[in-house]
Amino acid sequence: xxxxxxxxxxxAGHARELSVxxxxxxxxxxxxxxxxxxxxxxxxxxTVLAPMAGVTDTVFRxxxxxxxxxxxxxxxFTSADGVLRKKDQKAKRYLHFYEDEHPISAQLxxxxxxxxxxAARMVEGLGFDLVDxxxxxxxxxxxxxxxxxxxxxxxxxxxxxxxxxxxxVKIPFTVKFRAGWNDEEIVCVELARMAEDCGLAAVxxxxxxxxxxxxxxxxxxxxxxxxxxxxxxxIGNGDIRSPEDACxxxxxTGCDAVMIGRSAPSNPWIFRQIEQYCAAHAGTAxxxxxxxxxxxxxxxxxxxQMLIEEELPDAVGKxxxxxxxxxxxxxxxxxxxxxxxxxxxxxxxLKRVEDFxxxxxxxxxxxxxEV
Numbered sequence: 001x002x003x004x005x006x007x008x009x010x011x012a013g014h015a016r017e018l019s020v021x022x023x024x025x026x027x028x029x030x031x032x033x034x035x036x037x038x039x040x041x042x043x044x045x046x047t048v049l050a051p052m053a054g055v056t057d058t059v060f061r062x063x064x065x066x067x068x069x070x071x072x073x074x075x076x077f078t079s080a081d082g083v084l085r086k087k088d089q090k091a092k093r094y095l096h097f098y099e100d101e102h103p104i105s106a107q108l109x110x111x112x113x114x115x116x117x118x119a120a121r122m123v124e125g126l127g128f129d130l131v132d133x134x135x136x137x138x139x140x141x142x143x144x145x146x147x148x149x150x151x152x153x154x155x156x157x158x159x160x161x162x163x164x165x166x167x168x169v170k171i172p173f174t175v176k177f178r179a180g181w182n183d184e185e186i187v188c189v190e191l192a193r194m195a196e197d198c199g200l201a202a203v204x205x206x207x208x209x210x211x212x213x214x215x216x217x218x219x220x221x222x223x224x225x226x227x228x229x230x231x232x233x234x235i236g237n238g239d240i241r242s243p244e245d246a247c248x249x250x251x252x253t254g255c256d257a258v259m260i261g262r263s264a265p266s267n268p269w270i271f272r273q274i275e276q277y278c279a280a281h282a283g284t285a286x287x288x289x290x291x292x293x294x295x296x297x298x299x300x301x302x303x304x305q306m307l308i309e310e311e312l313p314d315a316v317g318k319x320x321x322x323x324x325x326x327x328x329x330x331x332x333x334x335x336x337x338x339x340x341x342x343x344x345x346x347x348x349x350l351k352r353v354e355d356f357x358x359x360x361x362x363x364x365x366x367x368x369x370e371v
Contacts, residue, residue, distance in 0.1 A: 030251040030254075031277075031282070036071070039130070041129050041130055047246070047259075048070070049271070050261035051074040052262070056075060057093070059303070059310050067272055068271065071103075071257070078091050097128075104129055106132065107131075109133070109137060113164035116161050120165045121168050131173055136148060152187055153185065162175075162198035166200065177203070182210065186222070191203075192205070192229055204234075205236065205237060206218070206237040206259075206261075207222045220239075223236040236253055240258055240259075240260050243288055246258045246274045269291055276289060300353055304346070308350065316343075319350075331360070336352065339356070
């Protein structure tokens with residue numbers, strides 16, 4: 001299935017219509033739905049921030065929420081065993097959230113049905129709106145413990161987890177999974193049907209296999225096959241890098257919502273852009289905004305300030321991690337990244353960012369006055 005990742009520069013990139021080549025006639029375009037109900041939880045709009053290890057902590061989730069356009073946010077995937085260990089500080093940090101993050105889903109991984117059920121009860125008690133089972137993580141250390149995508153080779157074991165967790169909680173229970181272990185072991189349709197039979201409220205498919213990792217193209221036809229097989233909501237995930245991609249996925253697969261992972265750190269505006277793009281096709285707005293350099297400066301400064309205020313133990317590491325994403329496409333960004341990587345403290349990093357952008361923006365202003 002064709003995807004449209006080329007965001008051309010200039011006016012054509014600022015506001016583009018889907019062409020006949022992209023999705024047929026304008027009348028055939030299906031937009032990302034304005035809302036989606038998963039059990040008793042309404043998600044508006046039908047867009048989801050994917051759970052990402054080392055990324056979707058409370059600071060990044062609230063940061064995305066404040067930019068607008070994201071209907072559901074999810075925690076980093078969290079060990080069910082860790083949730084039950086009272087001294088596991090990492091699990092506690094992963095499951096920490098604020099009231100302004102609702103609706104929010106907690107994602108758990110593990111292989112023991114009773115441990116998963118008890119962890120889900122604790123998640124429900126903490127006030128999460130949904131609980132999700134991770135059957136997608138391809139990391140070797142997770143797979144070797146029969147967690148994440150490692151369970152894709154044992155559908156009976158997955159069924160036991162489904163039944164135990166569903167019986168343990170009243171909040172909606174969902175699952176995020178990959179299409180299978182490899183191209184010879186595709187189980188996505190069978191797994192989705194089993195989820196529906198066990199009473200899960202929705203399924204999310206990352207349309208790659210475990211062996212693919214994050215390489216190659218996501219196979220959207222697998223999402224379409226799952227959508228055809230079940231009546232519960234299907235969330236599509238994989239290779240959405242623009243509003244056009246989001247609508248192309250809905251058009252080509254019929255999925256009920258889109259989930260975005262790796263594109264969000266490099267373009268945190270993508271959810272708002274999707275909302276603007278869909279509103280434009282509904283005749284209520286212009287197409288979508290492309291952030292200016294000043295917007296990007298405010299975005300970086302806001303996120304870094306939030307990290308400092310949250311007093312996370314790894315704030316400096318987070319700043320350095322996100323610097324490469326946030327400065328993508330910024331003229332002179334390589335120099336700024338070097339300064340950030342050489343900094344020793346969070347306040348020093350923030351000052352380097354402020355000095356860099358203030359110099360650039362003031363220079364641009366002076367040049368405009370001369371012209």
